[in-house]
Amino acid sequence: MDKLPVFDAVRVLCVGDLMLDRFIDGAVDRISPESPVPIIRSQKARSVPGGAANVARNIVALGGRSTLVGVVGRDIAGDELIELAAEDERMNLRAIRDAGRPTTEKTRFISQGQHLLRVDREQVGDLGQEIIDQVLETVVREMEGHQVVVLSDYAKGVLTDQFTRRVIAAATHAGIPVVADPKTVELDRFQGAMVITPNVSEAAAATGIRATHDDSAEHTVKEISRRFGITGVLLTRAEQGMSLLFEGKEIVHIPASARDVFDVVGAGDTVVATIALALGSGLDLETSARIANTAGGIVVAKHGTATVSRSELLDEISREGRSGLSSAVKILDIDDVRSRCEEWQAAGLKVGFTNGCFDILHAGHVQLLQYARSRCDRLIVGLNDDQSVARLKGSSRPINALADRGAVLAALSAVDAVTAFAEDTPYDLIATLLPDVLVKGADYEIDQIVGADIVIANGGKVERFALLEGRSTTGIVARAAKGDSAVPA
Numbered sequence: 001m002d003k004l005p006v007f008d009a010v011r012v013l014c015v016g017d018l019m020l021d022r023f024i025d026g027a028v029d030r031i032s033p034e035s036p037v038p039i040i041r042s043q044k045a046r047s048v049p050g051g052a053a054n055v056a057r058n059i060v061a062l063g064g065r066s067t068l069v070g071v072v073g074r075d076i077a078g079d080e081l082i083e084l085a086a087e088d089e090r091m092n093l094r095a096i097r098d099a100g101r102p103t104t105e106k107t108r109f110i111s112q113g114q115h116l117l118r119v120d121r122e123q124v125g126d127l128g129q130e131i132i133d134q135v136l137e138t139v140v141r142e143m144e145g146h147q148v149v150v151l152s153d154y155a156k157g158v159l160t161d162q163f164t165r166r167v168i169a170a171a172t173h174a175g176i177p178v179v180a181d182p183k184t185v186e187l188d189r190f191q192g193a194m195v196i197t198p199n200v201s202e203a204a205a206a207t208g209i210r211a212t213h214d215d216s217a218e219h220t221v222k223e224i225s226r227r228f229g230i231t232g233v234l235l236t237r238a239e240q241g242m243s244l245l246f247e248g249k250e251i252v253h254i255p256a257s258a259r260d261v262f263d264v265v266g267a268g269d270t271v272v273a274t275i276a277l278a279l280g281s282g283l284d285l286e287t288s289a290r291i292a293n294t295a296g297g298i299v300v301a302k303h304g305t306a307t308v309s310r311s312e313l314l315d316e317i318s319r320e321g322r323s324g325l326s327s328a329v330k331i332l333d334i335d336d337v338r339s340r341c342e343e344w345q346a347a348g349l350k351v352g353f354t355n356g357c358f359d360i361l362h363a364g365h366v367q368l369l370q371y372a373r374s375r376c377d378r379l380i381v382g383l384n385d386d387q388s389v390a391r392l393k394g395s396s397r398p399i400n401a402l403a404d405r406g407a408v409l410a411a412l413s414a415v416d417a418v419t420a421f422a423e424d425t426p427y428d429l430i431a432t433l434l435p436d437v438l439v440k441g442a443d444y445e446i447d448q449i450v451g452a453d454i455v456i457a458n459g460g461k462v463e464r465f466a467l468l469e470g471r472s473t474t475g476i477v478a479r480a481a482k483g484d485s486a487v488p489a
Contacts, residue, residue: 004291004314004329005281006336007064012276013176014059015139015167016052016152016159018070018095019104019122020081023047028111040109040116049084050106051269052152053093054307055181058273060090061307062295064280067092067142071131071158077103077121094142096134098127104156127157136163140170147280149176150272151193155183168192177279181272187228195232195246195285197272198224203235211235217243218251234289236271236296244289252286254293270299270308291317311343318416330410330417334432337380337419341433344378352376353435353451355426357384359398361408364467371465372439373414380417380433381409382426391424425450436460441467 026040049057056066068085072078072095081103085093104122108115127135135158143149149171153159164180169192171178177194185206190196203220204210207227211217221233221243235243241256274295278288294316295308317329332340344351354372358365358381373379383406389398398405402420409418421429430438430451438455442464446452452462 004310004317005278005283007059007062007277007281007310010064010148010277010280011146012056012059012064012066012148012150012273012280013139013143013146014052014056014066014068014150014152015135016055016070016150016181017104017154017156018049018053018068018072018081019051019106019154019156020077020084021048021050021054022105022107023110024107025110028116038111038116040111047080047084049081051104051154051156052150052158053081053085054269055150055152055273055276056085056091056093057088058270058295058307059277060088061309062274062277062313063310064273064277065090065092067094067146069094069096069135069138069142071096071098071101071127071135073097073101073103074099075102077105094138096131096138098131100128100131101157104154122156124155125157126160132158132160132163136166139167143170143174143176146176148276149178150276151178151180151182151190152269152272153181153183159184159189161186161189164189165191179272179276179279181268187224187230191229193230193232194279195234195275196224196230197234197236197268197275199236199268200238211237211240211243213240214243214253217253218245221245221251232285234275236268242289242293244286246285252289254290256293256297267296267300270306271296274308274313309343311340314340315416330415331406332417332419334419334429337417338432340417341378341380341435345436349377350375350436351433352379352437352439353382353426353430353433353455354379354439355382355384355421355429357389357393357398358405358409359389359393359400361405366412366414368439368441368465368467369409369412369414372437372463373416375439375461375463376435376437378416379414380419380435381415382429383409383418383420384424385420385422388422388424427451427454430454434458434460437463439463439465441465443467 023046025044026042028038028040030039032039052070056068059066074097085091101123107119109117168178172192180190180193180196182196187206200211207223209220211220221235224233232246239256242254244252271292274292275288278291298308298312298316299306314329341351352372386402406418409415427450431454440449446462
């Protein structure tokens with residue numbers, strides 16, 4: 001698989017325990033005179049959907065769509081959760097309201113990025129049969145039209161043994177794969193799921209084996225498969241990465257990708273959401289797990305119940321090169337490159353742009369690209385398509401087709417995105433992207449550089465680079481035709 005699929009056509013049915021995650025940030029600068037405890041001076045409060053709803057949040061953040069089914073109380077927290085879910089039209093919440101129990105709330109008190117205290121408001125235990133029947137009826141009704149079912153278990157009472165088995169049976173009958181994130185030691189209820197994703201502690205509770213290294217991780221996943229009849233097990237191992245066993249194949253150990261770990265809240269939800277989207281896009285389980293590992297590494301570097309965007313995922317895949325995807329993740333169509341440009345700029349990053357035919361990549365091209373990248377945080381390269389090159393350079397060009405030229409550019413570390421344009425100039429492309437920096441060779445005056453007027457009017461800068469003398473594709477082609485083998489000194 002060369003490119004990360006676009007997830008906007010993938011619909012994931014998320015079923016599980018809904019909750020509301022609250023975060024209260026503040027400053028601690030003194031100890032209480034009443035007892036030796038810190039006093040937090042509240043400065044900011046926020047609430048986000050949590051539990052199974054956080055899986056759905058991650059799905060829509062990556063560009064997919066999610067139908068979310070679960071239970072909330074008839075209370076203020078339940079109202080708030082429903083309102084928060086309604087803010088994104090790609091998340092379709094089907095909440096069953098239970099007057100007999102409160103909506104689960106987790107309130108975290110944080111200072112300087114560190115958790116000081118968590119307060120839970122919840123009622124744990126299996127739901128009543130009437131409510132369970134309503135949830136099951138909703139799940140079965142909503143299943144059609146979804147590519148994947150996710151079971152997100154937080155052990156609050158939705159995913160009972162009987163309920164879980166019936167959902168998996170319905171999904172199996174419909175030919176829909178199931179991804180399950182379990183919190184119970186009774187893993188046999190997940191028989192029939194394509195893959196389950198326990199962490200080390202959960203797996204140890206179920207098997208009595210603690211995975212401290214690759215050998216014990218292999219023993220753990222094989223024991224889960226043997227003892228509970230589960231064909232696919234993805235053991236998440238925090239800083240040690242993941243271990244995947246699927247349908248009796250050789251175990252795969254996936255190294256961790258996180259550079260800095262600030263907060264592991266919700267990281268498992270990100271992993272499950274990413275696997276579901278990747279599977280729904282037609283990727284195999286191993287590739288899906290590798291991409292999910294990358295997504296998990298991004299989210300643990302954030303604070304709180306966070307999500308990962310498609311742009312962030314593409315950036316990280318390009319950086320680490322270990323997910324099973326090639327540098328072709330950098331090759332984007334106009335909609336994708338516009339979206340990524342907007343996301344980069346919204347994050348405060350300076351976006352640069354340069355363009356050309358780049359028919360036979362030479363030292364002059366490389367120096368230009370390196371210079372352009374040094375003037376910005378992210379560099380987009382506009383690439384003339386084959387018809388455009390032929391109109392500009394003659395019928396014998398290009399020497400290399402668009403796909404090959406794009407692949408070579410994408411392999412360069414200086415390049416963050418490549419997009420093709422069909423016109424003779426990139427004027428319309430520049431008008432669409434509105435880059436912060438436009439870079440072109442010094443053989444052009446600024447008033448001759450296509451798109452300079454747009455960039456300058458938008459508050460951006462135009463940079464000119466002194467080209468490497470004697471290097472050009474036209475010159476290379478001419479020398480090759482005459483049998484010359486070297487560039488003149």
